[in-house]
C-alpha cells in the first residue's frame with residue numbers, strides 16, 4: 001500500500017469534512033488497487049442491491065478506478081452557447097485521436113443526459129492533461145474559464161438533483177443542506193435562466209440556501225458569488241427544524257383596509273441533499289475501503305428523515321421536493337423516503353422514468369435488510385431486532401423505519417445510479433410531489449386552501465418534538481456525518497435538541513451577523529445614486545438595504561427583489577439566521593464627497609459618494625439611462641486592462657473628450673463588440689470605471705482583469 005510520508009495526526013473523517021459531498025474536492029491518500037476491498041461492504045451490498053454476481057464484480061472493479069473529471073458550462077445562456085461551440089468546434093477536433101506515452105487518450109465527452117450538451121466528462125490522466133501539447137492548451141482554457149465563473153467543476157451525479165427539480169424564475173426555492181453550494185449554483189442559474197449576457201432581469205422568485213454549519217455557509221457564499229442575485233438569501237439553521245417563514249400581512253381590497261395576519265411562506269421547490277455516509281463517493285474517497293461500516297448509515301437515518309419531513313411540511317400543493325444522497329445504503333435512501341411518505345400525508349413519488357432519458361439508472365429497492373454492529377448482524381424484522389437486545393430490554397438503536405415498509409409506496413420510482421452504469425459515482429434520488437387538492441389552486445397565487453397540511457406552526461412543533469425523541473434512540477448527537485468506521489454516538493441528543501430550540505427562539509446563541517435594514521427610499525445617498533446614473537423611475541429604491549441595525553448607508557448598498565424584501569421584513573433575522581441577502585450594488589468611495597442636487601450652491605450640503613460595483617451592474621443596468629453610458633472600443637479596453645490608473649491623455653481623442661466632459665466619480669462604459677488587431681470581443685461588454693481628476697480606472701477585480 002502506498003502511504004504518504006505525512007507525519008502527525010490524520011485528517012478527521014474521510015475527507016476531514018463534516019459531511020460527504022461528491023463535489024468536495026479533497027481526495028484521500030492513494031491506495032493500491034489490491035487494498036481496495038472491504039469484506040463488510042461486499043457482504044452488505046452484494047445481496048442488497050438486487051444485481052447478480054457478474055454485475056456486482058463489474059460494480060466493484062469500476063469502484064476501484066479513479067473517477068473521471070466532469071465540468072458544467074455555467075455562464076449566462078449566450079456565454080454558454082459560445083463556450084459550448086468553442087469546446088465542440090475548436091478543441092474536440094484537436095483532442096480526438098491523441099496518443100500520449102503510447103496510450104490513446106479519449107477526447108472529452110458531452111454527458112448525453114445533460115440538456116443542451118452543457119456538461120462534459122474528461123477521462124484523462126493528470127500527467128497527460130498537463131504534458132500532452134493538445135490537452136495542455138485545453139487544460140489552460142478550462143482553468144481560465146473556471147476562474148471567471150463560466151465553467152464549474154462538478155461531479156456528474158451531483159448535477160442531477162437540480163435537473164429533476166426543474167426550477168423556473170418565478171419559483172420559491174429552498175436548498176436545505178446547501179454547502180459548499182454546487183447544486184445551489186445550478187439552482188441559481190435556473191432561477192436566472194431568462195437573463196442575458198449583459199442584463200439580469202430580476203427574477204420574481206426566491207432561492208434560500210441553508211446549511212447548519214456556520215463555516216460552511218461561507219463556502220456557500222463564496223461559491224455563489226459569481227452569480228450575484230437580488231433573489232438569493234443564505235441562512236444558517238438546522239434544516240430539520242427550519243423555521244416557518246412568514247410573508248407580511250397584505251392590505252388587499254378584500255380586507256377593506258384591515259390588516260390580515262402574516263401568511264406562512266410555502267415553497268414551490270425544495271432540495272434535500274442531506275448529510276449522508278457517502279459511500280457512493282468511494283472512487284474519489286478511497287479511504288472508505290478501509291473504514292466502511294453500515295452503522296454510519298444507520299446513525300444518519302433519523303436526521304435525514306426529519307429534514308425530509310420538515311421539507312414536506314413547507315411545500316405548497318403541486319410543489320416538488322428532490323431528496324438525494326451520495327450513499328448506496330437503502331437505510332439512508334428508500335427507508336427514509338418510505339417513512340416520510342407514511343408519516344406526511346398528501347405526497348407521492350413522481351415517475352421520472354422518462355426524464356433525462358439517456359441516463360442509465362436502476363429502480364429504487366423495495367426490500368432490504370438492515371444490519372447492526374461491527375460483525376454485521378442482520379434482523380429480518382424490527383421486532384426480532386428488539387428481542388435481541390438483552391432479552392428485549394436493551395436500548396434500541398434502530399427504529400422500525402430502518403426496515404422496509406409493510407405497504408406499497410411506489411419506491412421503485414426512486415432512482416439509483418451505480419458507478420459502473422455510466423462511469424460515475426454512486427447516487428440516489430427521489431422526486432416527491434405534493435398532490436393538489438381537488439379545489440385546484442390558481443397559478444401564482446397562494447391561498448389558504450393551497451397550503452399543505454402543516455402551515456400550523458404549533459402542530460409542527462409537536463411533530464418536531466416527537467422526531468427529536470425518535471432521534472434520541474438512533475442519531476449521533478451531532479448533525480454532521482460520523483467518521484466512517486467510528487462508533488456511533490448513541491447518547492440521546494438532548495443537547496442538540498436544546499441548541500435547536502435556542503436557535504428556533506432566536507436566542508443570542510452565537511449568531512453575530514449584522515441585520516439587513518431597508519434604507520428609506522428618499523435617503524439622500526440613494527437619491528444621489530439615482531441621479532448620478534439617471535436611474536429610471538421604476539428603480540426599486542424601496543428594496544435597497546444596508547447591513548446595520550440603524551439603516552445607515554455607511555458602506556455598501558444592497559438590492560433585493562420584492563420577495564426577499566417581504567421575507568426580510570416579516571421575519572426576525574436572528575430567528576432565520578440570515579447570512580446574506582440580495583446583491584451588493586453600490587459602495588462608498590473613500591474620501592469622496594459630492595454635492596447633493598438641489599443643495600446649497602456653495603457645496604455646504606454634501607453626501608458621501610458611492611460607486612457602482614461590477615457585480616451589481618447587471619442588476620442595475622436595465623434602470624440606467626442609456627444616454628449616460630460611455631461608448632468606446634477595444635483599444636480603450638486594452639489600455640484599461642494593461643495599466644492600473646492610465647492618465648486620460650493615454651486614450652484616444654474621442655474617449656478623452658467623452659470622459660473629460662464628465663464629473664469625476666463612478667461611470668459606466670460600454671466596449672462595443674468587434675475585432676481589432678487580433679483581439680475579438682464577441683459581445684458588448686459593460687463595465688464600471690472611476691474617473692479622477694487626471695486618470696481613469698476600470699473597477700473590476702484583479703482576477704477578472706486577468
Ligand SMILES: C[S@@+](CC[C@H](N)C(=O)[O-])C[C@H]1O[C@@H](n2cnc3c(N)ncnc32)[C@H](O)[C@@H]1O
Pocket residue numbers: 018019020021023158176177178179180181182183184210211212213216237238239240273274275276303479480481
Ligand atoms: C451532502 S452535503 C450538501 C452538498 C451540497 N448540496 C452541494 O451540492 O454542494 C450536506 C450538507 O448538510 C449540512 N448539514 C448537516 N446537518 C445539517 C442539518 N441538520 N441542517 C442543515 N444542514 C445540515 C452539512 O454541513 C453539509 O454541508
